[in-house]
Amino acid sequence: MATGSVEEPNRRDFIVIAAQAFAGVGAAVALWPFIQQMNPDASTQALASIEVDLSPVKEGQAITVSWRGKPVFVRHRTGQEVQAAKEVRLGDLVDRSARNDALPESAPATDPNRTKKGKENWIVLVGICTHLGCIPKGQSLNDSRGDYGGWFCPCHGSHYDTAGRIRRGPAPRNLEVPTYEFVSDSKIKIG
């Protein structure tokens, strides 16, 4: 063993470092299946789409359907509710992004951007509060709809307006608008 001066790295040092690196990479690779097994599997991910008949839903009523294990709100808005949603200025919103899966992230959260053109009286939303995942109240006629006439999450007090946009409370984002299309005048396909 050399004393005092700095030792030159030799072949043994190289072998030790290489072996450690090899073992480290091997351990990381072996860990991967154990992490990945917890992710949603292919059968869960297989994107199921559903068709919903809107004809029985009268103006002012709403229905909740289940899609990918999540509740989806479909509300037939009154002219007053549509008007109220359209009059909101963008500057008054907590979250200014449309959160519409069919539109880019940068689309502003105007009422037209959260509905389909010519079908503004219908709004379709994933009914999961963006705070901590509770299901907001407001689907049933005798529910509390919060201070903005849309939905109210009873868990932590988030108020959504008639376009499902967060107006007050701890939720950070507007209710998500899933990808959907009108397959006929009174039927939509979600997913």
Next chain:
Amino acid sequence: MAGHESTYQPKSRFERWLDERLPIARMMHAQFVDFPTPRNINYLWTTGGMLTFFLGAQILTGIVLAMHYLPSAHDAFSSVEAIRRDVNYGWLIRNLHAVGASMFFLAVYIHVGRGLYYGSYKAPREVLWILGVVILLLMMATAFMGYSLPWGQMSFWAVTVITNLFSSIDSIVPGLGTRIVQWLWGGFSVSGTTLTRFFSLHYVLPFAIVGVVVLHIWALHTVGQNNPTGLEIKTKSDSVPMSPHAVMKDMFGLAVFMVLFTWFVFFLPDYLGHADNYIEANPLSTPPHIVPEWYFLPYYAILRAIPNKLLGVIAMFSSIILLCFVPWLDTSRVRSTKYRPLYKGFFWLFIVTVIALGYLGSKPPEGLYVFWARVFTAYYFIHLLLVLPIVGVIETPRPLPRSISEAVLGAAGGPVSVGAASAPEKR
């Protein structure tokens, strides 16, 4: 402390034979029979033994319950009902386990409060204290996953709300929080897949707790127990052997606590739970008012007091993580609050704050409740981050007794007569 001289003498030939090969009896004797215990510890020092008892009891009743429980979304709810109605003595074992969790937390909160009051976290007990915070966090994770298993409405929505806490990471790295939450769930919402993995982890985590408890006791027996004066053991007369003195006291404390425990088990088994948990989980309907178990209410109040999602989550987690830094946040030169006239008031205000947050956490998040939750949340952090460092500097502590013996025996126990006063206790 670990180096005190043990009086262990192997008595039989077998003990001598074993002692030369595995000196486990010698170690147990040194650590749990003639281990020097401060002579002045009060009944608050019996909580450690209680906690060991409850850890063992929860594991035992848990193993039995797992023999009858079915961890699937379809069967979980009805199998818990079957345990309560059909399984022989299932009602008893299930109640022992459910109420036992509450009693475990009650004892642990008294244990932590005692540590805070008597400065048991101060040098050289920092590692001991941090291991305690780790145990507390593991207990919380275990209790949370255990609560999901009956698969009632409260179980389901508690899992939904708590796992969604991680989605707040989305506001730092977009998409990452959602990925983490879906990884935890194994799907796009809480489902039977989530239940099964929680069952697996709920079974294994208590054994991790046992491991950390062993480290906690090891650290305790290395630095020695604190006591109400906060003074170290200086002479032999400051201490008594753990057995029988401390052991008998522990057993009496435990017996009294068992009266409370069994009273709940036999007469009020559901009082500490929520009635909604007897409705089977329904992913399409949130109960009008979600509350966690009572032992999580203060943290829940902190979460809801802050109107920003990410900051609320950060505040909730840091309310516990901050405890790890208390040994360095507290600048006082004396350990025990008994000798800290100014800090004493702040300490009790802190206790009132935690209890008030617990009350507010059980109330709906509106009106005055939110206002007061914010006030008390503010004080919780002010206490840990400002009061502890500042009061320690500006306060003049009351004079400390010269030794544990003097504190116990008064003037007669002064250094001169120490030998005489403690002579009858000579070991």
